[in-house]
Amino acid sequence: MAPDPVTGGEGFLTTRVDAVLNWARSNSLMPMPMGLACCAIELMAMADPKYDVARFGSEAMRFSPRQADLMIVAGWVSYKMAHTIRRVWDQMADPKWCIAVGACASTGGMHRCYGVVQGCDNFLPVDVYVSGCPPRPEAIIHALMDIQEKVRNEYTAADDSGSGDRRPEPAPLRPRVLTPGGDRVISPVALYDQENL
Amino acid sequence: MSMISKENFSETLKFWPRHNEALYRRLESKNSWLEERRGPREKGDPDPLENEMVLNIGPQHPATHGVLRCAVRLDGETIERCAVDIGFLHRGIEKMAENKTYQEYMPYTDRMDYLAPYANNVGWCLAVEKAAGIEVPERAQWIRMLMSELSRITSHLIWMGVGLMDAGAVSVFLWTFRYREDLYTIFDHVCGARLTVSHSRIGGIASDIPDDAIDLIEAFVADFPDAIRGWEKLLNRNRIWIDRNVGVGVLSREEVIALGMTGPNLRGSGIPHDIRVFEPYLKYDEVDFTVPVREDGDCFSRYHVRMEEMKESLKIVRQCLEKLKTVRGPIRVDDAKRSYPSKDEVYYSMEGLIHDFMYTDTGVCPPRGIWSYHAVEAPKGELGFYIQSDGTGRPFRARINAPSFSNIQGLEALMEGALIGDMVMLIGTIDPVLGEADK
Amino acid sequence: MATGRSLPFHFTPVDGPRQTEAGTNPHAKDTTFVPDTVEALQGRFGGAVLEVFLYAGEHTVYVDRSSVVDVCRFLKEELSYEYLADLGGIDLFTDEDRFEVFYNLVSFSAKKRIRLKIRVPEAEPVAPSITPVFAAANWNERECWDMFGIRFDGHPDLRRMYMPEDFEYHPLRKEFPLLGVPGSLPLPPQAPEAGLTLDPFAAAHGSKPVKSFQEARSDLADQ
Numbered sequence: 001m002a003p004d005p006v007t008g009g010e011g012f013l014t015t016r017v018d019a020v021l022n023w024a025r026s027n028s029l030m031p032m033p034m035g036l037a038c039c040a041i042e043l044m045a046m047a048d049p050k051y052d053v054a055r056f057g058s059e060a061m062r063f064s065p066r067q068a069d070l071m072i073v074a075g076w077v078s079y080k081m082a083h084t085i086r087r088v089w090d091q092m093a094d095p096k097w098c099i100a101v102g103a104c105a106s107t108g109g110m111h112r113c114y115g116v117v118q119g120c121d122n123f124l125p126v127d128v129y130v131s132g133c134p135p136r137p138e139a140i141i142h143a144l145m146d147i148q149e150k151v152r153n154e155y156t157a158a159d160d161s162g163s164g165d166r167r168p169e170p171a172p173l174r175p176r177v178l179t180p181g182g183d184r185v186i187s188p189v190a191l192y193d194q195e196n197l
Numbered sequence: 198m199s200m201i202s203k204e205n206f207s208e209t210l211k212f213w214p215r216h217n218e219a220l221y222r223r224l225e226s227k228n229s230w231l232e233e234r235r236g237p238r239e240k241g242d243p244d245p246l247e248n249e250m251v252l253n254i255g256p257q258h259p260a261t262h263g264v265l266r267c268a269v270r271l272d273g274e275t276i277e278r279c280a281v282d283i284g285f286l287h288r289g290i291e292k293m294a295e296n297k298t299y300q301e302y303m304p305y306t307d308r309m310d311y312l313a314p315y316a317n318n319v320g321w322c323l324a325v326e327k328a329a330g331i332e333v334p335e336r337a338q339w340i341r342m343l344m345s346e347l348s349r350i351t352s353h354l355i356w357m358g359v360g361l362m363d364a365g366a367v368s369v370f371l372w373t374f375r376y377r378e379d380l381y382t383i384f385d386h387v388c389g390a391r392l393t394v395s396h397s398r399i400g401g402i403a404s405d406i407p408d409d410a411i412d413l414i415e416a417f418v419a420d421f422p423d424a425i426r427g428w429e430k431l432l433n434r435n436r437i438w439i440d441r442n443v444g445v446g447v448l449s450r451e452e453v454i455a456l457g458m459t460g461p462n463l464r465g466s467g468i469p470h471d472i473r474v475f476e477p478y479l480k481y482d483e484v485d486f487t488v489p490v491r492e493d494g495d496c497f498s499r500y501h502v503r504m505e506e507m508k509e510s511l512k513i514v515r516q517c518l519e520k521l522k523t524v525r526g527p528i529r530v531d532d533a534k535r536s537y538p539s540k541d542e543v544y545y546s547m548e549g550l551i552h553d554f555m556y557t558d559t560g561v562c563p564p565r566g567i568w569s570y571h572a573v574e575a576p577k578g579e580l581g582f583y584i585q586s587d588g589t590g591r592p593f594r595a596r597i598n599a600p601s602f603s604n605i606q607g608l609e610a611l612m613e614g615a616l617i618g619d620m621v622m623l624i625g626t627i628d629p630v631l632g633e634a635d636k
Numbered sequence: 637m638a639t640g641r642s643l644p645f646h647f648t649p650v651d652g653p654r655q656t657e658a659g660t661n662p663h664a665k666d667t668t669f670v671p672d673t674v675e676a677l678q679g680r681f682g683g684a685v686l687e688v689f690l691y692a693g694e695h696t697v698y699v700d701r702s703s704v705v706d707v708c709r710f711l712k713e714e715l716s717y718e719y720l721a722d723l724g725g726i727d728l729f730t731d732e733d734r735f736e737v738f739y740n741l742v743s744f745s746a747k748k749r750i751r752l753k754i755r756v757p758e759a760e761p762v763a764p765s766i767t768p769v770f771a772a773a774n775w776n777e778r779e780c781w782d783m784f785g786i787r788f789d790g791h792p793d794l795r796r797m798y799m800p801e802d803f804e805y806h807p808l809r810k811e812f813p814l815l816g817v818p819g820s821l822p823l824p825p826q827a828p829e830a831g832l833t834l835d836p837f838a839a840a841h842g843s844k845p846v847k848s849f850q851e852a853r854s855d856l857a858d859q
């Protein structure tokens with residue numbers, strides 16, 4: 001019998017904890033399908049018997065943000081909905097990833113109009129953008145594979161344990177916000193008090 | 198930038214404060230701010246758990262078929278009051294229509310009822326053709342009709358798959374998607390896209406139906422009745438399905454009319470109103486089909502109406518296939534002022550190129566100062582477009598009468614008095630598509 | 637006259653009117669041609685019926701704003717137009733009588749459809765609500781209020797339909813820009829600790845999306 005190609009016949013293998021963790025994580029991504037519009041239908045098709053996303057370990061769609069680690073935003077995002085999406089995103093446990101499916105979620109797409117946020121990266125950190133209107137299920141699966149690759153290459157254990165290098169301080173997120181009254185910093189309180197802005 | 202401490206964290210996340218307040222005021226509940234209360238509970242406040250409870254369902258909830266938000270006030274398990282909030286997909290397509298040419302706007306109609314895009318394309322094109330007085334060649338009409346009926350089947354299939362998944366039967370979802378994939382393949386062969394087809398053109402259709410697509414449709418028509426029979430065998434006498442549907446969400450004849458509901462919801466309550474018969478468009482007066490009607494007005498009768506409709510659609514598809522064998526001829530009007538010239542003309546003649554350019558730039562111009570309305574029977578009900586023209590190539594006002602909008606309006610009445618456990622069935626049974634309702 | 641009213645927006649070259657087609661429209665339906673109903677309305681309401689418009693075999697009856705509820709009730713109770721198919725607003729952008737509201741009523745038994753229109757001036761954008769007659773008008777009137785700012789007198793629950801209440805404009809009015817008014821709709825916070833953003837086109841103004849590894853940890857996730 002030829003020696004086992006993985007363990008080399010020794011019966012064990014050595015690796016880093018990070019690598020194992022990331023490997024496990026990447027093959028059991030739990031998507032939270034933020035299905036909003038037409039792209040959500042193709043997202044459903046991704047889970048159907050023909051495309052079968054279960055091959056990638058992501059068939060368990062979780063509609064509760066606490067159980068999910070991958071948000072798939074599929075469809076155009078209106079201003080009214082954006083706050084809900086952000087709130088759901090904030091409730092997801094770290095580490096988490098985000099895919100913007102379709103032209104609308106990526107850039108606003110054909111809906112260049114007052115109601116639509118021109119790309120959900122205006123308020124979400126998006127990892128993978130998928131082009132298409134709607135993208136075919138293959139393309140969404142490809143995005144999922146990109147996320148898997150990203151997860152496998154991430155170096156996270158040191159951060160998690162706190163013993164390795166500290167995670168660098170995040171850059172200031174949005175240093176300045178343009179307001180109608182000029183480059184002023186605004187507070188949420190002022191937001192709803194338009195007269196005193 | 199003001200930093201938010203843990204204490205006032207929920208205060209900051211309170212989005213659309215005035216909107217939520219109005220919604221809760223609508224519920225007339227003394228415990229309205231249960232979720233986002235201002236400040237801690239006072240001593241004399243009533244205990245929310247004692248009698249009533251305010252529950253927010255959606256906009257991100259798997260059973261709401263999109264982004265529908267229902268704020269309900271519960272007494273025990275009974276819904277006392279329900280306030281439905283839509284508009285989470287509002288992007289202003291009526292506003293966009295005023296800034297696009299008639300032909301340019303057609304792809305936007307795909308994105309309204311994205312479960313049956315072809316029916317929307319046809320609806321818009323017919324409305325523009327009515328406003329501009331364009332007659333469509335016969336073959337194009339038959340193809341439009343054939344594809345509209347196929348899209349009706351796709352829409353009802355997704356209603357069924359998702360509706361049954363809500364009731365707990367995930368396998369039906371997988372079965373219906375198998376047939377949806379067949380239909381998608383057909384659309385792919387005919388139009389080049391699976392979902393957003395954009396195949397209909399003003400004055401005809403974009404391309405003739407290829408032979409391999411005809412073969413696929415024939416195979417589907419031969420295969421599908423078996424599937425329906427199987428599902429009916431499974432569901433018609435299924436104890437769980439009957440228990441969850443019979444007597445749930447009953448609407449009488451008077452109620453559906455008063456609430457303005459359309460489509461299968463109307464026919465499920467015994468009103469034989471179908472635009473295909475009421476004001477026949479395309480060639481619906483030349484084919485033989487019946488309008489399924491049920492009298493009970495509950496979820497089960499609406500289920501039966503939709504199942505029967507799929508069979509009737511198959512019947513129409515068969516007749517269209519028969520007709521397409523004999524009806525030959527052009528698929529678009531041969532008038533470059535009213536419809537796109539064929540690609541052959543565009544590539545090989547100067548006039549064709551100029552016409553193509555002009556049509557893209559200006560397009561068809563209905564007479565000045567007129568308006569007209571054309572409705573089609575989309576899978577969800579009466580889908581009508583009202584077009585007012587100022588004589589230019591863009592509509593002065595395009596009003597969309599979306600069937601889901603009318604149907605969701607009935608949802609509020611349907612929910613009040615029902616049990617919270619039936620909520621998913623009630624949302625499923627009216628079959629809303631929010632992209633259409635939210636315009 | 638309605639046909640000759642000049643509308644001030646001309647984005648593209650104007651095509652001359654082709655009124656000859658009005659009578660021979662290939663898509664004209666029998667249902668929308670209702671001379672009997674128009675006569676009955678004229679006989680009953682006389683001066684309140686302002687004018688009648690016919691195109692593509694569709695009758696439109698302009699009625700006086702104040703009498704629309706009575707007209708609707710008459711149509712419903714005596715001519716069996718029991719179903720309200722559609723209701724919506726139109727912004728004509730003219731100086732007087734800027735807005736219009738149209739009603740699309742259907743009679744199942746007679747197989748007929750009729751359109752009523754009323755004119756609403758800009759100075760006083762109020763129309764009587766027909767919800768007492770047609771309950772189905774509820775949401776349509778709310779939508780009309782949201783999109784055009786036409787108030788409906790006697791409406792039980794006049795909230796905005798689509799836009800949040802915090803929005804101040806009426807987007808389907810002609811003067812409202814297609815891309816919206818900057819600052820009218822806030823974006824959510826960019827990070828759990830950040831504030832709301834007032835700028836709807838933040839990316840266009842140089843805002844870069846936050847990479848997920850740069851993002852501050854969410855307190856909410858730990859809770």
Ligand code: SF4
Pocket residue numbers: 037038039040074075076101102103104105109110132133134135308393
């Ligand atoms: S990208 Fe296209 S298909 Fe996807 S949501 Fe937007 S309009 Fe719909």
